[in-house]
Amino acid sequence: MAATAVTASPKPGRTSASRRAGSRGLTGLGVGVVTLWLSVIVLLPLAALTAKSLDGGLDAFWHSVTSRQAIAALKFTLAVSVIVAVINAVAGVAIAWTLVRDEFPGRRLVNAVIDLPFAMPTIVAGITLLALWGPKSPVGVNLAFTQVSVALALLFVTLPFGVRAVQPVLIELDREMEEAAASLGASGPTIFRRIVLPNLMPAILSGAALAFARAVGEFGSVVLISGNKPFDTQVSSVFIFKQIESDNATGAAAVSVVLLLVSLLMLIALRVIESWGSRHDR
Template sequence: MSTTETTRTPVRPGLPLALGGRGGTVLGLGTATIFMSAVVLLPLAAVVWTAAEQGPGGFWDAVTTPDAWAALKLTIGLSLVVSLINLVMGTLIAWVLTRDDFPGKGLLNLLIDLPFALPTIVAGLVLLTLYGPESPLGLTLAYTRAGLVVALLFVTLPFVIRTVQPVLRELDAEMEQAAASLGAGPWTVFRRIILPNLLPAMLAGTALAFTRSVAEFGSTVLISGNIPFQTQVAAVQVFGRIESNDTAGAAAVSTALLSVSLLVLLLIGLVNRWGARRG
């Protein structure tokens, strides 16, 4: 055998090789598609299909009954208020946790994730105990819209904070220092350098907070009192319709909520793309 010859081991095509090439991409895409279809797409399609069974007229009649329309308007209005509060306070808290050091910072950072771990019905019970008719704080918010705002703020607290924090950590401090050395004040540095970088994350977190508020049930069902035209939110209204065996009506209201959430996410995506092109 010539010294220039090399021994080659034949390669058998199989799963390990496929995973490293196009076959792996196809396999991964197929698995992800099947999983997403089973968990997300098919249930959503079933809800929309049920809502559409009575035709456009039946759908419109279901979502425009006085109680359903009032619940939808209340839910969207409260969600907007909660999202704006989260936009400001969530960004402020993320700033403090990222830029400042203080006693108890680790505990506060841990507590922010509590709404993710705590069942929302438990959160509703805690809020009802704190702000109910026998409130130990002497503050009665149960069965009021203010109580609903507090409940929605509790469950949406982490979204803006956890979306903004990583961006704050990655910001180039040298840019801020250079601007300050050229005479820019703190507000100018924030407005010209920090805010443009934070804005996409702030908007994304706000959109997530809004969509969570729109669909929230557990934390609101107890503290709201479910009073039609006053404190009945759309998710609780849907539950009431299911209990009354009005599945089509419940699906119609659910589809309306889904449409609003998708529209908000789409608008935020368009704004982020516009901002990226300008940057």
């Protein structure tokens, strides 16, 4: 009579409990690693910056951030960043629409060129723009050391945000509603305004918010072409750099904290926009 081998199997409840315990252990380890990494890379430097800005006390902090030159630089920075964000929002939609809906020779090349400002060092972008729009401009137009030159530099470095935020949404957009509206006699502009634009709006706002946040802190592309003229073309990042050169690290840190708060508010707004976009999709 042949012997029958019986393999004892673990109890299902015990196995599930063991897996849950192991999963909780891995989750706890992951959270610990992420927290440690973010603390070292992000939180500790920000805390050190804040502490540095308060070296002279709250009075010195307030004096640094409310000086005429600091306020002028901040106002100009915010104003030009808003303008750049709006322009890139409109241009981003137009470029994304062309890349997604139109077929033309060199489309892949154009699609790759969009990301060039991300790959190019910003100081190289500044030199490039200075060569094109500077005193020795090959096209005979000298815009260097003007507010327009600052806007052009910021438009260059923030271009990808508007396009890349809208492009994937446009690719995934269901075109059946557009076709149905066209079959009922709706014109192209009406279809875009009533059907396409509401679906793209969360992505447009997200791209504009990212472009604004990048423009507020941009340094490399504007430090050469802006001329750094106080009360005229000096942005806050260059003002901070000048304070460091003047051995006023505390004042530079104070203005940096203000820019940090502006960026934080923009990130919070971006999260709100993304939440709204998720509800809109559902």
